[in-house]
Amino acid sequence: MEYFIKLFLSGTAKGSIYALMALGYTMVYGIIQLINFAHGEIYMIGGFTALILGGFFFSKGMPVSLVLVFSILLSIMYAAAFGFTIEKIAYKPLREKPRLSALISAIGVSIILQNFVLLSQTEKFLPFPNYLPEFAWLLPYKEYLNSTQLIILITTAIIMVLLTLLIKFTRMGKAMRATAQDMHMAQLVGVDINQVISLTFVIGSALAAIGGVLICSYMGQINYYIGFIAGIKAFVAAVLGGIGSIPGAVLGSFVLGWTESFGTGYVSSDYEDAFAFLILIIILLIKPDGILGRTRRQKV
Amino acid sequence: MKQRKMVFATIVSLVLFFGAQAVFAAPTIKIGVAGAHSGDLASYGLPTVNAAKLVVKEYNDKGGINGQKVELVIEDDQCKPEIATNVAAKLVSTKVVAVIGHICSGATKAALGIYKDSKLVCISPSATTPPLTQSGEYPNFFRTIAPDDAQARLATDFLVNDLKVKKIAVLHDKGDYGKGFAESVKEFAEAKGVQVALFEGINPGAPDYSAVVNKVGNAKVDAVVWGGYHPEASKLVQQMKEKGINVAFISEDGIKDNTFIEVAGKYAEGVYATGPTDTSSNPMATKAIEAHKKEFGSEPGAFFLNAYAAAQALLNAIAKAKSTDYDKIVAALQSEYVDTVLGRITFDKKGDIVGYGNSLFQVQNGKFVVLK
Numbered sequence A: 001m002e003y004f005i006k007l008f009l010s011g012t013a014k015g016s017i018y019a020l021m022a023l024g025y026t027m028v029y030g031i032i033q034l035i036n037f038a039h040g041e042i043y044m045i046g047g048f049t050a051l052i053l054g055g056f057f058f059s060k061g062m063p064v065s066l067v068l069v070f071s072i073l074l075s076i077m078y079a080a081a082f083g084f085t086i087e088k089i090a091y092k093p094l095r096e097k098p099r100l101s102a103l104i105s106a107i108g109v110s111i112i113l114q115n116f117v118l119l120s121q122t123e124k125f126l127p128f129p130n131y132l133p134e135f136a137w138l139l140p141y142k143e144y145l146n147s148t149q150l151i152i153l154i155t156t157a158i159i160m161v162l163l164t165l166l167i168k169f170t171r172m173g174k175a176m177r178a179t180a181q182d183m184h185m186a187q188l189v190g191v192d193i194n195q196v197i198s199l200t201f202v203i204g205s206a207l208a209a210i211g212g213v214l215i216c217s218y219m220g221q222i223n224y225y226i227g228f229i230a231g232i233k234a235f236v237a238a239v240l241g242g243i244g245s246i247p248g249a250v251l252g253s254f255v256l257g258w259t260e261s262f263g264t265g266y267v268s269s270d271y272e273d274a275f276a277f278l279i280l281i282i283i284l285l286i287k288p289d290g291i292l293g294r295t296r297r298q299k300v
Numbered sequence B: 001m002k003q004r005k006m007v008f009a010t011i012v013s014l015v016l017f018f019g020a021q022a023v024f025a026a027p028t029i030k031i032g033v034a035g036a037h038s039g040d041l042a043s044y045g046l047p048t049v050n051a052a053k054l055v056v057k058e059y060n061d062k063g064g065i066n067g068q069k070v071e072l073v074i075e076d077d078q079c080k081p082e083i084a085t086n087v088a089a090k091l092v093s094t095k096v097v098a099v100i101g102h103i104c105s106g107a108t109k110a111a112l113g114i115y116k117d118s119k120l121v122c123i124s125p126s127a128t129t130p131p132l133t134q135s136g137e138y139p140n141f142f143r144t145i146a147p148d149d150a151q152a153r154l155a156t157d158f159l160v161n162d163l164k165v166k167k168i169a170v171l172h173d174k175g176d177y178g179k180g181f182a183e184s185v186k187e188f189a190e191a192k193g194v195q196v197a198l199f200e201g202i203n204p205g206a207p208d209y210s211a212v213v214n215k216v217g218n219a220k221v222d223a224v225v226w227g228g229y230h231p232e233a234s235k236l237v238q239q240m241k242e243k244g245i246n247v248a249f250i251s252e253d254g255i256k257d258n259t260f261i262e263v264a265g266k267y268a269e270g271v272y273a274t275g276p277t278d279t280s281s282n283p284m285a286t287k288a289i290e291a292h293k294k295e296f297g298s299e300p301g302a303f304f305l306n307a308y309a310a311a312q313a314l315l316n317a318i319a320k321a322k323s324t325d326y327d328k329i330v331a332a333l334q335s336e337y338v339d340t341v342l343g344r345i346t347f348d349k350k351g352d353i354v355g356y357g358n359s360l361f362q363v364q365n366g367k368f369v370v371l372k
Helices: A002-032 A039-059 A064-094 A099-120 A136-141 A147-169 A171-181 A183-188 A193-219 A226-241 A246-267 A269-286 B002-024 B042-061 B081-093 B105-117 B150-162 B176-191 B210-219 B230-242 B258-268 B283-296 B304-321 B326-335
Strands: B029-035 B070-076 B098-100 B121-124 B141-143 B167-172 B195-201 B223-227 B248-251 B272-276 B338-340 B343-347 B358-364 B367-370
Touching (some): A002 A147, A002 A193, A002 A226, A002 A246, A039 A193, A064 A193, A171 A183, A171 A193, A183 A193, A246 A269, B042 B070, B081 B105, B098 B304, B105 B121, B105 B141, B150 B248, B230 B248, B258 B367, B304 B326, B304 B343, B326 B343
Parallel strands (some): B121 B141, B167 B223
16 A cells, blocks of 8 residues: 555656646647647756756855745746747747648757757756755655655646636636637637737746756756657647646646556556556547547537 | 790799798788778777787787787678678688687677687677677687676676675666666576566656656665666666665666766765776876877777787787697687786686776765775
8 A cells, every 4th residue: 555655646746747848738739729849848948047047046155045936937037038939930920821830840949949959058968956945844755755746746736726717717818718719700809819829838938947947856957858758748648638728738647647657666667658658549549639628619 | 835935934933932932931920800991880990900900010020929920911891790701711711820800799700600610719809799708609719808798797796795685676778788788687686596576677768767766665675776878877866865765776887977976966876887997097008009199190999909908918829829729829818817908818718808897886975986
């Protein structure tokens, strides 16, 4: 039983790592039906920015808590600016084109950003200092869960709730939902869809940056390629939960995390990916739109 | 008719001339050098040619071996087994007394059968596939490099003899190199009665290994063996220590990189790693590298020191045997210790190098320290 709980918790922790990234994927997809493959790279850039700024602030003798707050805030802003710019350069001109064009453009952006960081920073693995606080009361339970995992879990929950509130109950959220339903119709009734889409990308990129800082703190290392690997799993999680649905992305991530964790724990880690994709196939066969995905009626 | 006589006379005189020379001047000792000298893998083979040239020059300047000059016969096998057999046949027909090479394991294996039938010693600086020596099939084969599984053997011996482990977990990254190491450790450990409680591959690059770390903790092992590279190793040691699993962690030269210590930081302390012994500070090696720069105007390439030592050991054995007889050369190689650029070496009965190989390192105060 103890072993089961340990595996359950490590699956939960892993799920919340996936969820932190899946939320950004699903949000952009929900509004403009674009799978933003560059999302993983924004996450990586968020991590790198925090690493560089954190090192700078720390060398200036700033206390750890302030270093943490400033480097996270600034890397969120930097990543948001990246997201905003990418949308304007690479996606907006293709908005009226077939959806595949924007998808290819997203893959292109992903490759460009990876190589940009590879060339401008380094190809090596760098240590990532953990500035996150360590909870003394959690130490006796370190075999189950550590402070960083708990912080990631709580952050994921908070972000999920905030995003749901934003989309369901604010004016901007209503505009987002309208844009998601029918872009042209929303424009006709006076929604500034350019603003809505920009905001979507800014929020999505900010989430990626938060994920980047927290997950890199957890892993203790960073490299230009981390976004790609994490991005693929997060994407699978988003599809599993029903891409476009905010709670779906979180649920899908947890299902994926638990599957991998129990698969590893009771069978073998050799088949970790096999289990992950097996569960994806099973769920998509039963519910083609994912666990919480709504069946979209074909527009005529 | 007259013309015919002239031709005959010329031939006779030519035969007499060269024949006489063959009788009066001592014949040279021919040594074959085979390996990839062109194609993709040329950079692995060419340093061996240079090394052989340097060693032979040194001997010839001193008057050769037993009064005979040494001559090299250089042949290119492009690391391809089918070309290697042709090269081997050619070297046999040129009457070489021994071969330095080949470079790649596959090509070496293809050529070895021919050398064995013709009783030729073959000494490779770089063919690392374990069965070449361990199968016992090729008593004519020697090598100046440790076989692939030597690190696994060293790691296992350390675990069994020094750490006295009873139960281990073996993890790997599913790659050729890491999995090969992991499989060898598993085989050697089981042969010594150690229980391998876990043998699993993990996904390289994944953000989190806590599930497999839980599994390691649950298996209550005495040590964790890792076959793979440092990025995953640093996550594993970190997550193990965070979960309070304080058991020995041992790996191969995939983690023997300073990046591992930089990234894993305090979690790297106490981690064991095997890796090739560092011999570049050997004075003879420094001299050989200098000689290479002077002669060829560049830094020596891959396996240069191994090839240099191979040539040194071979020529020394021929000198000590005072003969080019196969059995005498083999006996000399296996009995004589010789000072080479790799240190004081000899060969065991199977043909593997003794006196040079791998060392065991441990991370102590942020540095890899040689344990043995």
